[in-house]
Amino acid sequence: MHSGADIKEFGGQMSGPPLIPMIHAIEAASKPVVAAIEGIALGGGLELALGCHYRIAHSKARVGLPEVTLGLLPGAGGSQRLPRLIGVPAALDLITTGRHVTAAEALKFGLVDQITDHNTVNVAVKFAQRVADQPLDARRISTYPCLCPSDVAVLFEEVMQRVRRTARGAIAPIACVQAVRAAATLPYNQGMERERELMATLFTSGQARALQYFFFAQRAVGRWSMPSGARWDTSKPRPVHKAAVIGLGTMGRGITVALAQAGFSVVAVETQEKQLMEAKQAISGMLERGAKRRGVAPALDKINYGRNIQSVADVDLVIEAVFEDMALKKKVFQQLSAVCKPSTFLCSNTSGLDIDQLACQTRNPELVVGMHFFAPAHVMKLLEVVYGPKSSPLAVATAMQLGKKIGKVSVAVGNCRGFVGNRMLKPYLEQALFLLEEGATPEFVDQVLEEFGFAMGVFRMSDLSGLDVGWKVRMADGLAMPDPTTGQPTRLRQGRRYSPLGDLLCEQGRFGQKTGRGWYQYDKPGSQVAKPDPWLHSFLDEYRARHALVAHRIDHQEVLERCLYSMINEGFRILEDGIAAGPEDIDVIYVFGYSWPRHHGGPMFYAATVGLNKVLERLEHYYQAHPDVPSLQPCHLLRKLVASGSPPIQKWREVIKKVRSQL
C-alpha cells in the first residue's frame, strides 16, 4: 500500500529521495520495471507506478490521484503522464475529482495492464520475465503523444467552466485543468515545467494548508472525548442489529433510507395512516433510485412499516424524528421508555432541543443521546451525536459507531440550545438580518457569501429550508411577536437588538421556495430559481422609514466580517463551554453540515488564517458600533488566545483547558 506523500511533512522538510528524478530514472531504465499494485496506490504512489513500464494490480487494489483534495495537483509527472496513458477526458475526470478507482475500472481505462486475484508481486515477477527481452521504447509514457479528442479546445473550455462553477473558489481544481491542458498542448518537458510552476503556486497557498488541516481534522473527530474524561478508545460500543425510526416526515424518511441502505433492519413508525402510505412510497422511491445509481438491489425488505409504537419493542436503538416540539417529543420518549427493552438506546433527531429533558422522561436516561442528522439525511455526511449530562459513554460510542456504519462523519458534541452547528448559525443569521435593516439587500449579502465559497448565501438557504421553521421556534420562545402588555419594542428583546424582518415575511405567508415567495421571488411554489423581488426592496425601504433607520452603503468586507466573525466568536464560546472538544469538531461540522468551503478549512481554521488578533479587533470595532448585539462582544477564550500570542490551531486545546479550569 502506498497512500502517497506523508501529508504531515508538507509544512517542512520532506524526507526520502526527490520523487521526480527517481521516476525519470525508473522510466529511463534499460530493463523492464513492473509495478505490482496491492492495497492502494494514491498520489505519489501512483505517479511512481506511472513511471514504470508495466502495471499489474490486485483485483482488490484501488488507485487515484487525490492531490486536488489536498489543494495540490499530481506534481511528480502525474498530470503529464496520466493523460498520455488514458486520454485527456478520463485523466481530467480522475485528476480534477481526486476520486479513487477500482482495479477493474483502472484496467478499463488502460491505467493498468493486468489484474490478478493471486499474489501480485509473484504475478509481476513472472510478467517481467516474460517481457524481459521486449523493447521498452513503446512503454515509456512520457514519450507518448497525448491522446486528444478532435474538439480538445472545446472540451477544455467546458471542463474549465464546470470546474470553476463547482470549485466555489478553490484554486487546485483549476490548476489541475491547466496542468492537463499543458500535457495536451505542449511537449512533455515543457508540460513538466508548467506542472512545476502550478504546483509551486499551490503548494504555498493558504488553500492547500486549509485542506491538509481538514484531512487530519476529519480523522481527529473520530477520537472523541467527553468532559467527564470518557473517550473513544476506552468506551466500547454495543452492536446494533435492529433499529427503529419514529416519525416519517422528511428527516425520518432520510434516516430510514440511510439505515436500510447500510444493511440495518428498520422498523419505521408513523402514526397517521395517510402519512405512512406517502412515506412508504417516498422511501421505496429513494431506495430504488439509490440502488440503481450504485448498481445493487434496493434494500426494500429491510424495512417493516407500522403505525403502532408497540412494534419497536425488540429493537436495539430508536431514532425519534417527530416534529420539533418538546411536548410531543417528551410524550414519545415516555412511550418508548415503556415499550422498549431496558437496554434500548433512545436517540432524538432534534436539531437543538434539550436532550436532558428527553432523557428525564425515560427509565434509563444514560441510554439517551441526540443523533442530529442534516437534510436530506440519506445524503448529507454530517451527524452530530449529542451527549447530555446523563448520557453514558456506551450510548455515545454506540451512536458514533452507528453513524460510521451508515457512512456519516459523526461528531460528538455537548448539549446546549442548537448544539454546535445551529448555535453558531444564530448569530450569522442575525447579522444578515441586521445588514438588511442597515441598507443591504438579500442579493448582495448572498453574493458576498457565495463568492466566499458557501454553496448558498444565507437568504437563498433560508428560502430553501423554509422561513416558517425558524418562525415557529421564535414564536415558541416568545420572540416573534412584540408583547403589547410589556410594551416590548419591535426591534428589541430583553435589552438586545432583534430583527423582526423574518417574522414579518412569514406573517405575509412568504415562507420561501415552498410558497413561491420569501427573500426572493420564484416562478411558482416549489421552483428553485431565485429572482430578486422588487416587492421585498420596497418592503425594506418602508421598514427602514418606519423605524427611522438610515440605509448606508454596506461593502463586501462588512458583510463577511459581521456574518463570519460573529459566528466564529460563538465557536470560541462553544469551545470555552466545552460543548465541542476542539476546533476540528466545529470545522468538520461546518464543512459537512453547512457547506462551509473546505478550502477555507472551517470557521475556526479560517479565524486562525485571518489572524486571531484581527478577528478580535474587528469584533471589538463592531461591538462598539452595536453595543446591543451581545454576539459581537469578543468572548473570553478569543481574548485569552490573543493574549497567549495566537498559538497555532493545533495548540488551542492547551489554552482551552486552562480557560476551562479557571471557570
Ligand SMILES: C/C=C(\C)C(=O)SCCNC(=O)CCNC(=O)[C@H](O)C(C)(C)COP(=O)(O)OP(=O)(O)OC[C@H]1O[C@@H](n2cnc3c(N)ncnc32)[C@H](O)[C@@H]1OP(=O)(O)O
Ligand atoms: C506532492 C504530493 C504527493 C506526492 C502526494 O502523494 S499527496 C498525498 C496523496 N495521498 C492522499 O491524499 C491519501 C490520503 N489518505 C487517504 O485517503 C486515506 O488515509 C486512505 C484511503 C489511504 C486510507 O483510508 P482509511 O483506511 O480510512 O484510513 P485513514 O484515512 O483513517 O488513515 C489511517 C491513518 O493514516 C494517516 N494517513 C493516511 N494517509 C496519509 C498520508 N498520505 N500522509 C499522512 N498520514 C496519512 C491518517 O491520517 C490516519 O492517521 P490516524 O488518524 O490514525 O492518526
